[in-house]
Amino acid sequence: xxxxxxxxxxxxxxxxxxxxxxxxxxxxxxxxxxxxxxxxxxxxxxxxxxxxxxxxxxxxxxxxxxxxxxxxxxxxxxxxxxxxxxxxxxxxxxxxxxxxxxxxxxxxxxxxxxxxxxxxxxxxxxxxxxxxxxxxxxxxxxxxxxxxxxxxxx
Numbered sequence: 001x002x003x004x005x006x007x008x009x010x011x012x013x014x015x016x017x018x019x020x021x022x023x024x025x026x027x028x029x030x031x032x033x034x035x036x037x038x039x040x041x042x043x044x045x046x047x048x049x050x051x052x053x054x055x056x057x058x059x060x061x062x063x064x065x066x067x068x069x070x071x072x073x074x075x076x077x078x079x080x081x082x083x084x085x086x087x088x089x090x091x092x093x094x095x096x097x098x099x100x101x102x103x104x105x106x107x108x109x110x111x112x113x114x115x116x117x118x119x120x121x122x123x124x125x126x127x128x129x130x131x132x133x134x135x136x137x138x139x140x141x142x143x144x145x146x147x148x149x150x151x152x153x154x
Contacts, residue, residue: 029079033076041049044064067103067110070104071111073105075095077091077098090126092130095131095134096137099135
């Protein structure tokens with residue numbers, strides 16, 4: 001076997017190992033997400049666990065459950081993007097759709113402090129900034145819904 005063939009085989013082997021390592025990381029991310037989801041399910045089912053979610057007092061049990069579900073939905077979209085199940089365009093589409101929910105808007109506002117401590121270049125921080133932009137667009141849309149046609153003459 002010639003040196004160039006050996007070098008090519010070595011590169012291919014390294015590429016394959018890299019792909020397997022990425023698959024293993026994705027499997028671990030999925031398992032971690034599953035565990036996270038199970039914990040949220042417990043909080044949804046048992047109000048005493050819901051206190052751990054940091055939802056401020058005065059929020060009804062039903063609303064706590066809705067907020068926990070919004071958290072799960074956001075985390076699932078984030079995981080789907082992270083493991084390559086959806087691309088950036090699909091990610092933004094899912095987030096735009098999710099932003100239409102008043103429950104998600106409340107969840108997003110309640111969790112803003114936690115996101116502010118994320119490293120600026122982390123994936124979650126970058127996606128958080130994208131959601132912030134989507135949420136601002138949502139507010140602009142809500143502010144302008146009543147403007148229809150030209151103003152009437154007095």
